[in-house]
Amino acid sequence: MTLYHCVALSLILLAIGVYGMLTRPNFIGVLLSIEVIMNAANLNVIGFAHFSAQDPTAGALFPVFVMAVSACEMAVALAILIALFRGKGHLDSRRPGGLHG
Amino acid sequence: MVDPLVLPTALALFLPLTAFLLLAFSQGRLPRPVITGLALAFSCLSMVAAYTAASRYYQAVLLAPADFPSRAVVVFTGQWLNLTPTLTASLGLFLDPIATMMLVLITTIAFLVTVYSVGYMDHDPAYGRFFALLSLFAFSMLGLVMAPNILQTYIFWELVGVCSYALIGFWYQKPAAVAASKKAFIVTRFADSFFLLGIILTASLTNTFDFEILATTGTAAGLDRAIAIFGHDFHLLTVAGLLVFAGCWGKSAMFPLHIWLPDAMEGPTPVSSIIHSATMVVAGVFLTARMLPFFAGSAFLLTTISTVGTFTAFFAALVAITQVDIKRILAFSTLSQLGLMMLALGAARLVDQPAAFAVNGLAYSAAMFHIFTHAFFKCLLFLSAGAVIHMVHSNDLAAMGGLRRSMPWTYGGVLAACLAISGIFPFSGFWSKDAILLAAWQSGQVVPAMIGLGVGAMTAFYMFRFFFLIFHGPAPANHPVSHENPWMSPPIVILAVPALLAGYLGKDWFTSFCLPPMPIAALHAAHPAWLPVASTGAGLAGLLLAWLLYGSGDLARVRGITARLAPLYRLVYAKFYIDEACLFVTRTIIFLGVAAPIKWFDRQVVDGTMNGLGRLLQAGGAMVRWVQNGQLPFYLGSTVLGMILLLIINALRQ
Amino acid sequence: MSDILFYALAGLLVIFSLLVVLAPNLVHAAIALVASFFMTAGLYLLLRMEFVAIAQVLVYIGGVVIFVVITILLTTRLGDRHVPPTPRQRLWGLLIAGALLALPLTYLDPTLLPNPRATPLSAEAGGLTAIGTRLLQPSAGGFLAPFELISLLLLIALIGAVVIARKHPPSRRDNP
Numbered sequence: 036m037t038l039y040h041c042v043a044l045s046l047i048l049l050a051i052g053v054y055g056m057l058t059r060p061n062f063i064g065v066l067l068s069i070e071v072i073m074n075a076a077n078l079n080v081i082g083f084a085h086f087s088a089q090d091p092t093a094g095a096l097f098p099v100f101v102m103a104v105s106a107c108e109m110a111v112a113l114a115i116l117i118a119l120f121r122g123k124g125h126l127d128s129r130r131p132g133g134l135h136g
Numbered sequence: 137m138v139d140p141l142v143l144p145t146a147l148a149l150f151l152p153l154t155a156f157l158l159l160a161f162s163q164g165r166l167p168r169p170v171i172t173g174l175a176l177a178f179s180c181l182s183m184v185a186a187y188t189a190a191s192r193y194y195q196a197v198l199l200a201p202a203d204f205p206s207r208a209v210v211v212f213t214g215q216w217l218n219l220t221p222t223l224t225a226s227l228g229l230f231l232d233p234i235a236t237m238m239l240v241l242i243t244t245i246a247f248l249v250t251v252y253s254v255g256y257m258d259h260d261p262a263y264g265r266f267f268a269l270l271s272l273f274a275f276s277m278l279g280l281v282m283a284p285n286i287l288q289t290y291i292f293w294e295l296v297g298v299c300s301y302a303l304i305g306f307w308y309q310k311p312a313a314v315a316a317s318k319k320a321f322i323v324t325r326f327a328d329s330f331f332l333l334g335i336i337l338t339a340s341l342t343n344t345f346d347f348e349i350l351a352t353t354g355t356a357a358g359l360d361r362a363i364a365i366f367g368h369d370f371h372l373l374t375v376a377g378l379l380v381f382a383g384c385w386g387k388s389a390m391f392p393l394h395i396w397l398p399d400a401m402e403g404p405t406p407v408s409s410i411i412h413s414a415t416m417v418v419a420g421v422f423l424t425a426r427m428l429p430f431f432a433g434s435a436f437l438l439t440t441i442s443t444v445g446t447f448t449a450f451f452a453a454l455v456a457i458t459q460v461d462i463k464r465i466l467a468f469s470t471l472s473q474l475g476l477m478m479l480a481l482g483a484a485r486l487v488d489q490p491a492a493f494a495v496n497g498l499a500y501s502a503a504m505f506h507i508f509t510h511a512f513f514k515c516l517l518f519l520s521a522g523a524v525i526h527m528v529h530s531n532d533l534a535a536m537g538g539l540r541r542s543m544p545w546t547y548g549g550v551l552a553a554c555l556a557i558s559g560i561f562p563f564s565g566f567w568s569k570d571a572i573l574l575a576a577w578q579s580g581q582v583v584p585a586m587i588g589l590g591v592g593a594m595t596a597f598y599m600f601r602f603f604f605l606i607f608h609g610p611a612p613a614n615h616p617v618s619h620e621n622p623w624m625s626p627p628i629v630i631l632a633v634p635a636l637l638a639g640y641l642g643k644d645w646f647t648s649f650c651l652p653p654m655p656i657a658a659l660h661a662a663h664p665a666w667l668p669v670a671s672t673g674a675g676l677a678g679l680l681l682a683w684l685l686y687g688s689g690d691l692a693r694v695r696g697i698t699a700r701l702a703p704l705y706r707l708v709y710a711k712f713y714i715d716e717a718c719l720f721v722t723r724t725i726i727f728l729g730v731a732a733p734i735k736w737f738d739r740q741v742v743d744g745t746m747n748g749l750g751r752l753l754q755a756g757g758a759m760v761r762w763v764q765n766g767q768l769p770f771y772l773g774s775t776v777l778g779m780i781l782l783l784i785i786n787a788l789r790q
Numbered sequence: 791m792s793d794i795l796f797y798a799l800a801g802l803l804v805i806f807s808l809l810v811v812l813a814p815n816l817v818h819a820a821i822a823l824v825a826s827f828f829m830t831a832g833l834y835l836l837l838r839m840e841f842v843a844i845a846q847v848l849v850y851i852g853g854v855v856i857f858v859v860i861t862i863l864l865t866t867r868l869g870d871r872h873v874p875p876t877p878r879q880r881l882w883g884l885l886i887a888g889a890l891l892a893l894p895l896t897y898l899d900p901t902l903l904p905n906p907r908a909t910p911l912s913a914e915a916g917g918l919t920a921i922g923t924r925l926l927q928p929s930a931g932g933f934l935a936p937f938e939l940i941s942l943l944l945l946i947a948l949i950g951a952v953v954i955a956r957k958h959p960p961s962r963r964d965n966p
């Protein structure tokens with residue numbers, strides 16, 4: 036278990052999350068994939084904090100803040116999705132709902 | 137000395153303008169009596185102011201002739217444009233003998249025509265618009281004659297043209313009227329383009345617009361040199377003078393720019409009487425007289441003026457003999473008389489005394505005198521023609537006859553005018569025509585004088601043809617019986633007085649007071665006694681011939697002559713096909729040959745390029761638009777792809 | 791020992807993440823997310839970051855995913871058709887994700903990574919005391935200001951979410 040493993044792991048998770056973000060037909064599925072990406076980012080920071088950071092405490096606190104902000108973001112995003120569902124009746128990301136030019 | 141002149145002159149000029157503004161901005165929605173009252177009041181006040189100004193001018197100039205060497209008074213002038221450090225244009229009021237005469241003439245005729253129009257235009261729905269335009273015309277014409285410089289003359293020249301356009305096309309629902317107004321405006325504008333060139337050329341060379349400096353022999357002498365144009369030498373003064381004279385050529389309807397005047401008869405008869413007989417068309421003669429000291433330096437120019445005038449006089453008289461529309465007869469008569477006036481001005485050139493810049497003073501006076509007398513009898517004739525048309529509801533001679541019983545006042549007026557225009561002693565036309573012929577004879581211009589005599593005979597002939605066919609003889613079948621309009625008869629009667637007497641009473645004033653501000657050559661030829669006899673005799677001969685042929689009041693006796701001379705008759709009746717020639721040039725050559733290719737170029741090439749650019753942009757937009765497809769995964773994917781590309785580029789750069 | 795644990799946890803993490811992105815049923819995906827978060831918490835514990843692990847469980851699993859599950863239940867209907875992604879979408883997804891994976895790995899030079907510390911990390915460094923002190927430290931290097939701001943942000947997000955998602959009164963909506 037070296038830093039290289041952690042970074043590789045987070046990259047794999049990032050790729051998985053991106054794939055899901057681009058592929059998922061449902062908006063909530065996209066949000067779940069975004070959560071996976073954030074998880075990967077947190078893992079990356081924690082890995083660096085553990086293995087070679089000068090200031091590991093700050094390295095530990097950073098993901099905490101990321102988690103808090105992520106929670107806020109998910110709250111607002113899900114609220115938007117609820118309102119969107121009320122208006123459109125579906126949450127299919129592939130059906131154009133008026134965003135096209 | 138000039139202060140007492142300012143108020144009456146300004147009132148005479150601006151009262152008609154005030155009337156125009158009031159009538160125009162109320163959009164003719166005032167009640168009829170109010171419009172009538174406004175129009176009559178303002179034109180009457182303007183006339184009174186004009187008479188006041190004239191009398192004060194006369195007193196001022198007579199009392200102190202040394203102060204006014206050329207009898208010219210600058211009443212008012214104000215700086216307007218500083219074109220260059222040395223050249224300034226100003227606006228103002230200027231009086232000299234001819235301006236004062238025109239002031240009195242224009243305001244009097246305008247007032248009488250206004251009175252007449254109250255009766256003539258009574259049934260017309262656009263009553264207010266008519267009087268508004270008439271007042272505007274009066275203002276413009278007064279501004280023209282009282283202009284102290286040639287630029288102001290040009291401004292009012294164009295304004296008068298606009299009024300003429302608006303009034304000829306007054307009944308704009310008639311296509312013929314619209315076409316006639318366009319023709320008038322375009323032909324005079326064509327001539328005025330050369331006029332403007334002349335003004336610019338003259339002003340740039342002499343550094344002034346003012347008549348007091350420009351229209352002098354000294355200034356003309358400064359331009360008495362050669363100028364090279366496209367490699368050929370021309371006399372500069374002749375070129376400048378010809379360009380300026382071009383405006384007079386068009387406005388006074390000299391051949392071949394006469395084509396607009398007969399068509400201008402489509403307008404209401406009061407318009408024809410004031411604009412196209414008495415005042416506007418003589419503006420060309422007036423300006424030529426004003427610029428005579430300038431023009432006199434070029435013998436070629438004076439010869440041109442004389443030739444053009446003589447030819448127009450003869451040509452128009454010839455055509456007038458055959459016309460059957462009474463207003464057309466009068467229109468050609470006006471053309472002929474204008475030709476005589478130009479002949480008179482051209483007679484300023486002394487054939488055997490080519491001393492530079494000295495002219496026959498009688499030529500100037502004779503032309504102005506003829507303007508004066510002609511205004512009265514021609515206006516009278518037109519007003520009477522309008523009364524006849526009002527009665528018979530037709531312009532055609534065939535619908536008329538035997539009207540002397542139903543229109544006694546008009547009968548008397550027309551008789552007076554016909555006697556005057558025929559130049560029969562002792563009526564007004566005799567004195568002015570005699571002066572013209574005498575001037576031509578004295579200057580040694582024999583041919584114009586002889587032709588003028590012949591024109592006098594022809595004038596008498598066609599005028600009395602007009603007279604007999606309308607008022608004598610049997611009445612046509614469907615003859616309406618009605619009475620003369622109480623508004624229309626008084627001006628006719630009033631105008632008969634100067635038509636009869638103005639010549640006899642005014643001849644001395646014109647020959648002694650109305651002289652050009654330049655050296656007058658002393659003439660040795662005395663007044664030949666046979667000349668007035670010959671001119672009266674010519675008039676009487678024409679009258680007699682007309683009585684012989686038309687005295688019965690119908691065309692029975694001339695039918696045989698007309699049949700035998702049929703081709704010639706058709707040629708003359710069709711006004712020598714000049715209108716058709718002009719239409720041919722316009723339609724075939726200019727429209728098809730010049731305008732159509734330009735139109736093609738504009739539509740296909742210029743517009744095509746712009747449309748092509750638009751289509752190009754649209755195509756470009758269509759190519760890019762597919763990116764905005766509303767698909768969220770697509771947007772997200774492009775974001776990530778962009779980020780990857782940035783990473784690659786960054787990595788490659790290291 | 792720790793290596794085996796690491797590989798086990800990492801492997802499970804990857805499997806569960808794959809389940810998140812591939813499961814057609816959203817509730818299955820949400821449960822898989824929960825499981826992946828647990829694995830991540832385990833990895834944090836392995837990396838001697840206890841506080842972060844606990845925060846991960848509490849915040850993510852206990853807050854976010856619950857919210858997601860509730861939303862899923864609110865916005866799906868029984869009998870919804872699961873439309874799988876088209877092959878073209880899958881291809882693009884794979885390409886981009888693969889690029890994201892391959893390119894850093896290609897250019898990632900292990901020697902460029904910073905040197906590991908000489909002594910392994912002590913437990914106190916990621917422990918509660920150190921984090922707590924640091925979190926409330928007002929001077930430079932302290933996270934007091936972000937801590938206060940985060941609370942404000944949470945409040946705003948809470949209110950915003952409520953405002954966006956509330957049912958608008960029918961009277962206002964029906965007015966033309």
